Amino acid sequence: MEATIHRRWCRKLMTVRVRFSPAPTGYLHVGGARSALFNWLYARNRGGTFILRIEDTDADRSEPHLIEAIHDSLTWLGIDWDEEVRQSDRFDDYRALAADFVARDLAYYCGCTRDDLVGRVGENAGYDGHCRTLGLEPGEGRAIRFQTPDTGTIGWDDLVRDRVEFENSVLEDFIIVRSNGVPMFHLANAYDDAEMKISHVVRGEDLVNTTPRVLLLMAAMGVTELPTYAHLPLIVNEQRKKLSKRRDDVAVGDYRDKGYLPEAMRNYLLTLGWGPKDNIEIRPIGEIIEQFDLVDINKAPAFFDVKKLDHFNGEYIRMLSADDFVEASLPHVVDQFPAADTEVYARLAPFVQERVARFEEAPRFVDWILGDAPEPEEKDWRKVMGKDHVPSVLDAVIDRLPSTDWEPKALESLVLGVGQELEVKSQLPVRLALTGRRSGVPLFEPMVELSRDVVLRRLEQARGKL
């Protein structure tokens, strides 16, 4: 009870400020999206501030248009940010800090190249401190290194991994300003987290190793209120390796293009590393915000399972109103059938809605109405049309079609009636002749969108091929 009250108090007193810090070196991928999501959820849960901080210190690899792309993906996912900063706007601050470190003998200029170092200590060793005591002046090819302690340990209480500790002796003197004068990520990171009063640093596990350096830097800055860290488990591929932009299909924008709903993506991403106590996975974002807490995050890496994403997406698609479904799926249909009649598609859409997991699947359910029927697969044709009764079924249907009312019920009783008379299943051959497929949306309701002539022609064509 007391603990609960204490917690409540702390919640109120502590201002949560979190940040998502992507480097604009590529499109937003699912791993980054999940980091953003967890930060955002925590901020929203605590009534805190969610900041987007673009870490574009590496000018060679950062591309401005990618910042826009990150904005778009975040916005698409419904993740809104309260403040935005770019590290490239703050270089002077970082450089001033580095200069201060040098002045206080906490950092020094270093003229060693990678080759120099490898020549001295080999491939696998870190920096050997060669320039530590040389008292080098600034100059061409001189970077600034931060001097790490040789003894003792540094560690922190991680919200997801508990206590993490490093021996200072394994930390090499690392570069904080490149020889071209551009500050490095650790420096910018430490400065910004302190200056922006970041309360919780929530990021991927691949960054744990950089944390001791940032902590050292903050200590050197005299920061007393250190942020609380939470290192998220990685999202991995089928080989259990960290998702890679090169190897894996992970750009958030690609999922949008394939016809995933942002709500589904966001909901699915959430289940990677976190689960609600009551086991209900698919639920409104409000409930998720209410339940979310960093301390409940899992430690183990999670596999990005597109099959499960598809299931989530299907569920969300089915939750859409009929109109919303038409609106969302129409672009995918129009993409393949530019001349498609929207009214016709809207009448077909309800049948499509309960059959697709992604909007990109929509066209193939209606292609036989909006365009020509696809050529049937060889094995489907054999299996369906190879039966002895098929010619008589088709003949009977063709025979009676001209005098049938052009509405679903009449067409249904015509086709099924033929089947009953001949005591065979009559729908399949008609379906294959009309749609080119053995399965799909219901046959008779959509069928009336076709003209009597077209239906007759397709039927006769199939009959001719027997």
Next chain:
RNA sequence: GCCCCCAUCGUCCAGCGGCCUAGGACGCCUGCCUUUCACGCAGGUAACACGGGUUCAAAUCCCGUUGGGGGUGCCA
């Protein structure tokens, strides 16, 4: 090599010393619904990596082993 981390069904999550003959979800399988497919519904399949402790009691705590991952850049 060195440093850090992880380990419950094939996959994701629940479990935080007794409610566990381990629960939910995806997948897969079966049945119902339906003269297609799907949706829906009802079932089923399947896991505490291993070995030592601690304890009256361990999936839950400790140690080790094995396996896996991350890092080791003048990238972030």
